[in-house]
Amino acid sequence: MKPEPLxxxxxxxxxxxxxxxxxxxxxxxxESALVESxxxxxxxxxxxxxxxxxxxxxxxxxTTLCAGHGVTTVRRNEDRGINMHVVTEVQRTMxxxxxxxxxxxxxAARLDGIPHVRHPRWVVALGIGLSCACFAALSRGxxxxxxxxxxxxxxxxxVRQLFAPLHFNPLVTFFVAAFVATSVAGLALLWxxxxxxxxxxxxxxxxxxxxxxxxxGVSDMVKGYINTGISRLVFALMLAAATCGGILLxxxxxxxxxxx
Amino acid sequence: xxxLLALLQDMALAAVPAVGFALVFNVPARMLGYCAxxxxxxxxxxxxxxxxxVGMPIEWATLIAAAAVSLIGVQLAKRLRAHPKVFTVAAMxxxxxxxxxxxALLAIVEINRTGVTEALLQTAIHQxxxxxxxxxxxxxxxxxxxxxxYRRRPVV
Numbered sequence: 001m002k003p004e005p006l007x008x009x010x011x012x013x014x015x016x017x018x019x020x021x022x023x024x025x026x027x028x029x030x031e032s033a034l035v036e037s038x039x040x041x042x043x044x045x046x047x048x049x050x051x052x053x054x055x056x057x058x059x060x061x062x063t064t065l066c067a068g069h070g071v072t073t074v075r076r077n078e079d080r081g082i083n084m085h086v087v088t089e090v091q092r093t094m095x096x097x098x099x100x101x102x103x104x105x106x107x108a109a110r111l112d113g114i115p116h117v118r119h120p121r122w123v124v125a126l127g128i129g130l131s132c133a134c135f136a137a138l139s140r141g142x143x144x145x146x147x148x149x150x151x152x153x154x155x156x157x158x159v160r161q162l163f164a165p166l167h168f169n170p171l172v173t174f175f176v177a178a179f180v181a182t183s184v185a186g187l188a189l190l191w192x193x194x195x196x197x198x199x200x201x202x203x204x205x206x207x208x209x210x211x212x213x214x215x216x217g218v219s220d221m222v223k224g225y226i227n228t229g230i231s232r233l234v235f236a237l238m239l240a241a242a243t244c245g246g247i248l249l250x251x252x253x254x255x256x257x258x259x260x
Numbered sequence: 261x262x263x264l265l266a267l268l269q270d271m272a273l274a275a276v277p278a279v280g281f282a283l284v285f286n287v288p289a290r291m292l293g294y295c296a297x298x299x300x301x302x303x304x305x306x307x308x309x310x311x312x313x314v315g316m317p318i319e320w321a322t323l324i325a326a327a328a329v330s331l332i333g334v335q336l337a338k339r340l341r342a343h344p345k346v347f348t349v350a351a352m353x354x355x356x357x358x359x360x361x362x363x364a365l366l367a368i369v370e371i372n373r374t375g376v377t378e379a380l381l382q383t384a385i386h387q388x389x390x391x392x393x394x395x396x397x398x399x400x401x402x403x404x405x406x407x408x409x410y411r412r413r414p415v416v
Contacts, residue, residue, distance in 0.1 A: 029285070030343070030345070031345060033406075034343055034345065037414050041414075082284070082285045082286070083285070083286040084282075084285050084286055084287045084288065084291075084346045084347070084350075085286045085287070085288050086286075087342075087343065087346055088288055088342040088343075088346055091341070091342060091343055091416065092341055092342070095341055095416070118286050119283045119286060119289070123283060124283045124284055127279060127280035127283045127284075128280050128281070128283070128284065130276050130280055131276055131277035131279075131280030131281060132277075132280075134273045134274070134276040134277050134280075135277060135354075135358075137273050138270070138273050138274070138354075139359070157284075202358075202359045202362070202363075203359075205358075205362065206358040206359070207284075209356055209358035209361060209362075211281065211349070211352070211353050211356040211358075212285060212349055214356065214395050214399075215349055215352060215356075215395065215398055215399050215402065216349075216399075217399075218395055218396055218398075218399030218400070219345075219399040219402060219403055222399060222400060222403050222407075223403065223406075240361060240362065240365055241365065243362065244362060244365045244366055244369060247362070247366065248366070248369060
């Protein structure tokens with residue numbers, strides 16, 4: 001089915017929808033290749049002759065072309081935290097449009113209506129606690145060590161969840177969370193709980209490893225998006241540095257040099 | 261036999277963090293099972309490859325494990341109508357070199373505090389490079405289907 005040619009207001013709306021999809025993907029942690037392909041396919045399926053997407057670290061530009069007439073728009077990107085649910089829903093909107101199950105108004109309604117549901121907080125916190133306890137077990141920690149790590153990383157995750165709605169810079173959040181996790185592990189060392197304190201110290205902060213930005217960063221650079229890749233990697237490094245700061249502060253306060 | 265038991269234990273222990281981090285990344289509930297499966301297969305395969313009997317370097321083993329998970333993920337992605345990265349990145353989390361990464365950074369801080377010693381410098385460079393190469397292997401491994409098979413067409 002070939003869509004009918006777009007008039008100017010129509011082209012403006014298509015451009016807006018395309019950039020909205022791109023922005024939502026960027027804000028919720030999709031890699032650049034996916035952002036570009038979804039925005040382009042959405043615009044083309046809505047009737048634009050061609051769609052060009054330029055992705056920068058903090059902004060996205062979309063230009064649509066129709067009968068020699070171009071419309072360009074820029075949106076500022078604010079990170080909203082990784083949310084694969086939103087990424088999936090945006091992509092399915094694009095797929096439904098390509099399959100002919102949605103029209104322009106339908107796409108607009110669907111993109112605006114994507115709910116920002118998250119998994120229940122206590123499930124996430126306990127899940128992360130268990131995850132870090134399993135990391136400790138993988139590093140040959142004993143049972144008590146795994147228990148300590150469970151408490152430390154669950155508390156650190158609760159700190160992250162408490163700080164998230166207060167709009168602190170993520171660097172501050174990671175610093176405080178690392179301090180809390182290392183403090184619990186350090187106190188366990190002082191009170192001689194568990195025979196593998198080094199594993200406890202190392203595993204309890206693993207929830208703060210910026211795994212997603214690291215993988216996305218390298219992945220962007222492999223696919224030719226060097227700029228966004230570098231900015232993701234540098235931000236991951238900053239988060240890790242903030243985490244190190246928290247670890248060091250806790251070790252200084254409690255006089256427990258568990259690492260090294 | 262003991263290897264099989266160790267492998268099963270390794271896979272079970274890796275499945276939990278894959279799901280735990282998938283919860284943080286807000287992966288839709290019905291895909292969490294695939295995250296667990298990917299985490300277990302990836303980490304288990306790497307466990308076998310770096311075992312004494314095979315003796316592969318950890319970076320290459322990581323690359324192969326990530327590529328295997330990614331190839332499975334591409335097949336699942338078509339059925340789930342979602343980009344494979346939605347659930348394969350969470351499956352990679354158990355293999356992310358968190359401890360070497362932080363060890364290297366802490367060694368750098370320590371060099372600043374107490375001055376350069378050979379031991380600290382060695383820790384910083386060795387652990388840092390190890391983290392770098394493993395993360396690179398993870399990302400390139402995940403990109404393998406796109407690099408080899410889906411060259412100019414989207415997976416979903």
